[in-house]
Amino acid sequence: MANPNEVLTPKLTPTQFKRLGQFIHTNYGIQMPESKKVLLEGRLQKRLKANNLEDFTQYIDFLFSKQGQIRELQHFVDAVSTNKTDFYREPHHFKFLREEYLPEFSKSKNHVKIWSAAASSGEEIYTLAIELREYMEEHRGFTYEILGTDISTEILQRAAKGVYEEKRIEIIPLHIKRKYFLKSKNRENKSVKVNKVLQQNLKLRTLNLMGSLAGIPNDFDLIFCRNVLIYFNRKVQEKVINALCAKLKPGGFIFLGHSESITGITAPLTQIAPTIYKYTP
Ligand SMILES: C[S@@+](CC[C@H](N)C(=O)[O-])C[C@H]1O[C@@H](n2cnc3c(N)ncnc32)[C@H](O)[C@@H]1O
CATH class of the missing domain: 1.10.155.10 (Chemotaxis receptor methyltransferase CheR, N-terminal domain)
Structure with missing residues (x-):
């Protein structure tokens, strides 16, 4: 009963x-x-x-x-929306940025413009900012700007706060943690906050990749669009990838997530490394 x-x-x-x-x-x-x-x-x-x-x-x-x-x-x-993300997720992308892309790029330019198109709670953006800050220390005069967008306003509010559980930054080397994160004074709470310096040159805004991208600039050097295309079917993926290409400077790069690819998609991209593509219009 x-x-x-x-x-x-x-x-x-x-x-x-x-x-x-x-x-x-x-x-x-x-x-x-x-x-x-x-x-x-x-x-x-x-x-x-x-x-x-x-x-x-x-x-x-x-x-x-x-x-x-x-x-x-x-x-x-x-x-x-599903917002799973991590600091240094897919570390080979950041290795490529640090060891290959930036040294080559900075031979002719000193300002890099990056779009994180499914930024989630900000770990991807702050990982990029750490890498760029570190690069700037060795290369005076080099600057960057990052735009972070996501469909979820709530998750972007978390990104804007930049507060994370301490265990989420375990993967980051100690000297980098000390430089870019502040531990909460409340020792029971075990959280960290990103150093304000990582929030400089950073803009966040809500954006649906399926909607109009008219308000987004079209001169990015790099677009990170990782682990969002997997939720879309091929037709939508093709539409979004081509819309992203239109936002890149010729020779710019798109980074996709580990289980995403452009196989079967018509787009002006050339694969450079696994999940890294160059815009070749
Ligand atoms: C799994 S997370 C990936 C986060 C990060 N890029 C990474 O790789 O760690 C996917 C993000 O895509 C966002 N998303 C889903 N559909 C979207 C859409 N149509 N436009 C923009 N963002 C979307 C979700 O809100 C979520 O934060």
Whole structure:
């Protein structure tokens, strides 16, 4: 017999899941196969609670209402996106930057412009900033700027704070940690904050790679677009990659995630190393 005191957790019906899945795919490129139903349901249950709604029928009506599009859509996007990231994720990209790209680039130029197009909570941006700062110490007069964008405003707010659990920077050598991170005074909390110097020359803004990129400059030297294309189908990947190419200077580079490639995609790119491509229009 059902326990009358038991609180029933709201469930997504197959039709509701399909509707939300199609909306997510059409607007944000992210695929929502059946295997993601439990994940989506769990994440959106928190949104039901936050809005004091009883079930998904009420939630969907609200989300697609005029008010909902203003008040809930960004929370919905935040809940839908997967933000896994790390400092020095895919270290060969930073090795390439340090040992090959920057020495060659700085023979003729002294300002590098970088876009992290799925920046998540900022680890990728701050890793880049550390590398650039280190390079600048050895090369006086060299400068950089970084633009970090992501579809999730909430995750970018975390990036802007630059506060991380101490264990997340374990991978970073001690002398670099000392230079670029400040330990929290509260020893129970075990967190670190990035040194302000890493937040110089850095801009963050919310951006959907599936939407208009009209407000994004078109003179980047490097674009990091890592571990986001995997959520898109080939057609969307091709569209996004070509849109990114249009934002690069000729000879600029695109860095993709470890399980991403441009195989089967028509784009003006030449592979230089695994997951590193040169824009060759
Ligand atoms: C798995 S994280 C990757 C973070 C980082 N680039 C890395 O490789 O560690 C993927 C990020 O892509 C963002 N994202 C997903 N769909 C997007 C879209 N259509 N436009 C912009 N960002 C998107 C998510 O919000 C998430 O923060």
